[in-house]
Amino acid sequence: MKTFFDCVPCFIRQALDALRMIEVSEEATERILRLVLLAAAEVEMDQSPPAMGRVIHRIIREETGSSDPYREIKARSTRRALDSVPVAEERIAAAPNPLRASIRFAIAGNVMDFALPSHWDGDRVERSLEAALSKPLDEEALAVLEQALAEASSILVLGDNAGEAVFDRLMIERFPPGKTTYAVKGSPVINDVVREDALAAGLDRVAEIVDNGSDAPGTILDICSPQFRRRFQDADLVIAKGQANYETLCGQSRPVWFLTQVKCPVIARDLKAEVGDWIVSPRQPEVELAEQG
Amino acid sequence: MKTFFDCVPCFIRQALDALRMIEVSEEATERILRLVLLAAAEVEMDQSPPAMGRVIHRIIREETGSSDPYREIKARSTRRALDSVPVAEERIAAAPNPLRASIRFAIAGNVMDFALPSHWDGDRVERSLEAALSKPLDEEALAVLEQALAEASSILVLGDNAGEAVFDRLMIERFPPGKTTYAVKGSPVINDVVREDALAAGLDRVAEIVDNGSDAPGTILDICSPQFRRRFQDADLVIAKGQANYETLCGQSRPVWFLTQVKCPVIARDLKAEVGDWIVSPRQPEVELAEQG
Numbered sequence: 001m002k003t004f005f006d007c008v009p010c011f012i013r014q015a016l017d018a019l020r021m022i023e024v025s026e027e028a029t030e031r032i033l034r035l036v037l038l039a040a041a042e043v044e045m046d047q048s049p050p051a052m053g054r055v056i057h058r059i060i061r062e063e064t065g066s067s068d069p070y071r072e073i074k075a076r077s078t079r080r081a082l083d084s085v086p087v088a089e090e091r092i093a094a095a096p097n098p099l100r101a102s103i104r105f106a107i108a109g110n111v112m113d114f115a116l117p118s119h120w121d122g123d124r125v126e127r128s129l130e131a132a133l134s135k136p137l138d139e140e141a142l143a144v145l146e147q148a149l150a151e152a153s154s155i156l157v158l159g160d161n162a163g164e165a166v167f168d169r170l171m172i173e174r175f176p177p178g179k180t181t182y183a184v185k186g187s188p189v190i191n192d193v194v195r196e197d198a199l200a201a202g203l204d205r206v207a208e209i210v211d212n213g214s215d216a217p218g219t220i221l222d223i224c225s226p227q228f229r230r231r232f233q234d235a236d237l238v239i240a241k242g243q244a245n246y247e248t249l250c251g252q253s254r255p256v257w258f259l260t261q262v263k264c265p266v267i268a269r270d271l272k273a274e275v276g277d278w279i280v281s282p283r284q285p286e287v288e289l290a291e292q293g
Numbered sequence: 294m295k296t297f298f299d300c301v302p303c304f305i306r307q308a309l310d311a312l313r314m315i316e317v318s319e320e321a322t323e324r325i326l327r328l329v330l331l332a333a334a335e336v337e338m339d340q341s342p343p344a345m346g347r348v349i350h351r352i353i354r355e356e357t358g359s360s361d362p363y364r365e366i367k368a369r370s371t372r373r374a375l376d377s378v379p380v381a382e383e384r385i386a387a388a389p390n391p392l393r394a395s396i397r398f399a400i401a402g403n404v405m406d407f408a409l410p411s412h413w414d415g416d417r418v419e420r421s422l423e424a425a426l427s428k429p430l431d432e433e434a435l436a437v438l439e440q441a442l443a444e445a446s447s448i449l450v451l452g453d454n455a456g457e458a459v460f461d462r463l464m465i466e467r468f469p470p471g472k473t474t475y476a477v478k479g480s481p482v483i484n485d486v487v488r489e490d491a492l493a494a495g496l497d498r499v500a501e502i503v504d505n506g507s508d509a510p511g512t513i514l515d516i517c518s519p520q521f522r523r524r525f526q527d528a529d530l531v532i533a534k535g536q537a538n539y540e541t542l543c544g545q546s547r548p549v550w551f552l553t554q555v556k557c558p559v560i561a562r563d564l565k566a567e568v569g570d571w572i573v574s575p576r577q578p579e580v581e582l583a584e585q586g
Contacts, residue, residue, distance in 0.1 A: 008326060009306035012333075016298055030338060031302060037334035040305075206331045 001247050004266050007049045011040055015056050022060075022069040032063045047220075048247045050234035054216035057189045070162075070189035076116025077191065078200045079114050079243075084129055091133060099149070101133055102144050102171040103259065107278045110160060110242055110261045128261075141280045145257055148237055155180045156235035157207065158219055158249075160242030160260075161190075162197035163228065168241065172206040180233060182207035184290030187215045188225075192244075195260055218244030221252070243267055249283075255285040257277070295541050297559050300342045304333050308349050315353075325356045330425070341540045342559075347509035350482045361481035363455075370456025370484065371493045372403050377422055381463060384426060392442070393435050394426055395464040396552065400571045401425035402460030403535055403554045405452060406484070418505040421554075434573045438550055439469075439528055442541065449528035450500065451512055451542075453535030454483075454562045457491035461534060465499040474524060475500040480508045481515075485537075511537030536560055542576075548577040 015036040019029045039055050063069060068074075088105050095101030111128035149155065153174055158167050159182055172180050182203045185192045193201070198209050213225025219240065221229055232238065238256045240249055246258045246267065262268050262277045271279060308329040312322045332348050354360060361367075382396050388394035404421035442448065448468055452458050452475055465473050475496045478485045486494070491502050506518025510532065514522055525531065531549045533542055539551045539560065555561050555570045564572060 005322060005326060007307055008330070009302045009309060013302035013304055016302060029298060033298060034334045034336075035328050037301070041330035041334070043327075047325060 001048055001250055001270055003043060003045045003047060003049050004050060004230075005045075006266050007052070008040060008043060011049075011052050011263070012036060012057060014053070015060070018057070018060055019154040020070075020289070021073065022064065022066075024060075024064055026084070028063065032060060033055050033061050034064065034268050040222065048052060048218065050218035050244045050248050051220060053218075053244070054189060054214075054220070057217075058215070061188075065187070068194075070188065070191040074162035074191050074193075074197050077161070077195075078166060078197060080125060081109065081112065081121050081163040081166035081201070083290065085170065088129065088132070088167065092170060092174070095133060097146075099146055099174040102174040103145070103280065104132045104137065105129070105167045105170040105259060105279075106164075107137070107280065108135070108260070109164035112161045112163035113242070113261075113263065135278050136160065137278050138280055144282070145239075145280060148257070149175055152176070152179065152237035154234070154236045156183060156231060156238045157181070158183045158238065158240040158245050159185075159193040159198065159203075160245060162193045162201070163191075163242065165193045165198055165201040165203060169203050169206055170202050172203070175206075177206075181235070183219075183228065183231070184209060184211050185215060186211045186213040189215045189217055192217060218246075218248035219241075220248050246271075246279075252283065254283075257281070258283070294341055294543055294563060296336060296338045296340060296342050296345060298338075299559050300345070301333060301336060303382050303557065304336070304342075304345050304349060305329060307346070308353070311350070311353055311479050314366065315357065315359075317353075317357055321356060325353060326410070326575070328352050328356065332367075335457075341511065341513065343511035343537045343541050346537070347507075347513070350510075351508070354426075354481075363481065364550060367455035367484050367486075367490050368493070370454070371459060371490060373418060374402065374405065374456040374459035374494070377462065378459060381422065381425070381460065385463060388426060392467040392509060395467040396435065396438070396573065397425045397428070397430065398422070398456075398460045399457075399464040399534065400430070400554060400573070402457035403552070404556055405456035406535070406554075406556065407580050427456045428571050430571050431573055436577065438532075438573060441550075442468055445469070445472060445530035446493050447527070447529045449476060449524060449531045450474070451476045451505075451531065451533040452478075452486040453495075453538060454489065455486045455494070455527070456484075456559075457534065458486045458494040458496060460490055462494050462496050462499055465496070468499075470499075471529060473500040474528070475502050475525070476521065477510075478508060479504045479506040482508045482510055487511060509541075511535075511539075511541035513541050524572040539564075539572075545576065547576075550574070550577070 021236050043052050092098050092101040108128045180273055184198050185194050188194055195209055203209055212228040214223045240256050240258050242260050243263055246260055249256050258281050260279050262275055264275050268275045329349050336345050355377055385391050385394040401421045404418055459558050478487050479492050481487055488502055505521040507516045533549050533551050535553050536556055538554055542549050551574050555566050555568055561568045
């Protein structure tokens with residue numbers, strides 16, 4: 001999907017949130033904020049919002065001199081998620097349909113997101129995990145996905161955030177064994193999962209880990225490595241986690257299953273859903289909203 | 294007060310809201326949005342937020358080629374407010390303390406504000422007027438203001454929005470007669486009241502109307518006319534309506550009474566209040582918040 005006018009003030013607020021999250025000094029915050037505004041003035045509206053996210057987080061990394069400013073936050077998220085594993089595993093195993101329950105926990109884990117307004121806090125994570133098995137979800141779509149998983153010769157899961165990746169692992173454990181590849185970012189951007197985070201989440205025990213060669217949030221195929229693009233095209237079934245993957249891949253011609261929480265009004269409108277909804281949805285035809293108004 | 298980092302994304306969103314409100318084309322919106330981002334990159338953080346508001350609305354006026362893009366919206370606001378006058382007058386007259394009731398309606402009228410996020414809609418105005426007599430307000434401060442009004446030899450009311458001005462008129466009708474001057478903007482900015490709007494609200498019947506010589510929201514004294522500055526300093530009692538007046542005048546050395554609804558978290562924090570509160574407050578010493586975080 002393209003960038004909407006409403007995304008622009010949100011980019012600035014996200015940058016500010018990021019600078020606070022990684023505890024940048026007031027002076028540096030002001031300097032970086034000005035650079036982000038200048039960059040935003042050049043935003044390409046026909047690109048998806050994560051293209052601008054990539055620019056902003058490059059600025060932040062350059063200006064803070066840190067190649068992975070969220071490293072500690074990501075490690076904390078992973079530890080927090082690992083703490084929940086025993087309870088989550090128990091609830092998944094006890095569910096009438098453990099595979100579907102594990103998919104629900106993977107969507108619940110999508111709450112561990114630092115790109116967005118009301119940033120991560122313990123209570124929000126708790127509430128999201130609590131809701132995992134009861135949150136309304138398209139059960140019909142879940143059934144179709146279940147069938148597709150049973151039949152797929154190869155499965156590619158596109159990860160989203162560190163921490164969340166732990167719940168992706170619980171989901172992949174329920175997939176037919178030996179068929180799943182888990183894609184991480186090529187290098188750090190926000191708290192997106194990179195290889196190090198995937199390893200800490202134990203994903204190497206259930207999937208082959210590949211990186212997409214890119215430092216953009218979501219999956220901007222044009223700037224991913226040719227190897228990754230080939231994997232993306234060749235996979236029998238692709239599951240994409242999180243909003244940024246939806247933003248960058250919803251216009252693709254190949255089928256993609258999206259598992260995400262809806263976190264912003266622009267995406268909600270695009271998905272004909274409400275902010276706060278949980279989505280399990282096969283690729284939709286690209287819907288160009290008629291107006292920005 | 295100075296500009297806080299949190300004001301910056303809000304500037305961009307306000308610009309976008311303004312462009313929608315005045316129904317600018319999508320092409321022009323994109324062009325103006327980019328100019329606003331460039332201007333915001335040069336924001337002077339030690340100035341009050343309305344200084345940036347002035348820059349943004351100058352850009353909008355220049356780029357749309359309209360010297361008063363809110364003219365029709367202001368006229369509509371005034372008509373809407375005039376429709377409420379009979380009921381408001383009746384309720385004011387029937388109140389145990391009509392002066393205080395009229396002050397309450399003047400604060401209720403501050404809802405007619407287009408600079409802010411959830412823009413004006415009929416229901417919001419209705420709800421605000423309904424709440425006029427019951428909304429919690431600092432009754433002690435109201436009593437002090439009542440006393441000060443009785444004793445003042447001259448009163449200067451700094452207007453805020455068109456429409457709201459109608460309720461300012463109902464308030465001034467309850468002031469000791471012949472003592473009040475009503476200040477409007479020197480030229481249009483957002484939906485702030487200018488002389489034409491004040492006349493439509495009937496303010497000439499209860500006050501001398503003066504303009505402040507400026508096109509900034511609020512009252513940035515440095516760029517007001519020398520005549521206005523003299524009036525501001527010489528007035529026995531100054532009443533300033535709305536948030537932008539608070540933002541621009543809360544650091545002044547002369548006493549100013551602020552009547553406003555609290556519409557943003559930054560101001561709420563500064564006033565130790567909550568968004569949605571109504572404020573009647575004598576000038577506070579300038580509180581520089583210790584940290585931006």
